[in-house]
Amino acid sequence: MNRIDQELAALEEAITHLAKEFQSTYFNYLTFLGECVGQQLIMASYRICTQGYPESFLNLSVNSRQQLQQSLRKLAQETQQKLPSLLEQWQESRSATTDDLDQDLDQDLDQDSDQDSDQDLNQDSDQDLDQDSDQDSEMPSSTEDSRFLNALREPSPAAELTSKPRNSIEKLEQWLKHLESGITKTIQDVSVESNRLLHRHSIIPDKFPQEILEAAAKVEASAIETAESPNIIKIMMETKGDGETDESRLTRIIAIKLRLSEIEFADPNLTPGRNKIRDLLAKMSQLKREYYKKQRQKAVAQAEAAWRASWFED
Template identity: 40%
Template structure:
């Protein structure tokens, strides 16, 4: 029985080596992917804002002064730059990839409702990081022995919106890359960080557009969030320009609280699927991640099987060690 346990231990050790190699490959693949995604986000944010200003609300855009138009463009460029930096910071370097800090205090770079878009300085760098959602994931149910604390980290990100996600997740750690359950949690958390970063930049871009009265100031944000979530969950390609949300909402009349009007609103809504679809290099990087996750799924299942075999062998040995035939 001892030999059987030794053999199982050797198999587990080999599996852990293979899983650690997968972790290294996955980290490298995500570093490449997030770098490309950051570039694509900057481009797609500018393109979506261009369509919104020129096709959605051309009259309102033309009503702006030349200086307001210029500063709006600068604000959008700045938001795209910040999003790209934060995406890359998730797995930025060998020293930081196991503890990516989310600075709770650096909220000053959001476009605040009390500020004028004219005052935005393109040279300022923001430090907003939010979590993502709906990427390629290995189903957590495949690994029933997941550590509770690790599962809680993903649940926290699931529960966090783009406003409070930073206060819920302070670090993204991968302390044992040979542990498939921990690697799974790390990968899922990274995907959620990515998705929430897209939600945050969309939210801030819409806020910038509201400040110059291109978008209505009375947009019920929960409605936009629900519509954006439904749009993201849909596998279908949305009609019209990409990364824009078209929704009809009810806006109350400020003069008469009992009266309201239905208004069609176009808003920025960066969708990961549409961003990837428009960029061949980014799509290729996503396929590489997907292929690596397929390998992780197989190794993780083998690891769970061997752990189960070892538990059974240990239980059998423990039983026989104290059994008395009288």
């Protein structure tokens, strides 16, 4: 049992070191990504104004053009700061939950120590009967039984995504999932806001409601027509005619949809960071397998010891 505990402690230390590696890698990656997203936003806006809707841009006054460009630059700068801040939120989340995890681990260690002490006691048969009575009065609830059974099983991937994290490796997995979700959402939000700006300045025609533009920035890439230029999409919509008739016709809308894959492809500085993240994820997967293997070995050893401690001859 002591050997298994030492191996689990070593794995915990390795997981802590891995979390620090993720932190350092994501810091560099998000710093570069923020710059790239800002640059790609300006470039996509330029193509929308000069190639997508050049007549609409020319119809603007010089002052309106400058206001639009200033708003787009401000949005790019805000995004450049917002992406690295996701890591700060991730770090705060880790710090806030580390104490809870340590407390859970301490409770587990205390329970293990109590079990070891009970197993070392050499009592006569009367004391064994008393001990059995005490144990019956402190039998674990059905919920605790379920936890014990779950500890003996290999966790399913679906359960890991929906259940509350139980240990450091699951917490690290959840933090990373939330961080990547935050990156995706930030890029989507930037696309939505940039389309709003273009719509507000009448670059994208007013006949397209903002709800359509927001949906365009979030729709899956497979459901839309990708334009020749990166981070730009084309959507065919049915609209009513401009004349006295109510005949509808298909109209093409061109809008911005920033894609992480295209942003990473456009800037080679992001490639080493993403490759490093993939390497760390593979390392985390290996640590996870080893961690659960040792946890199962510990559960089996505890069950065997508990069986021997409660067994007595008639």
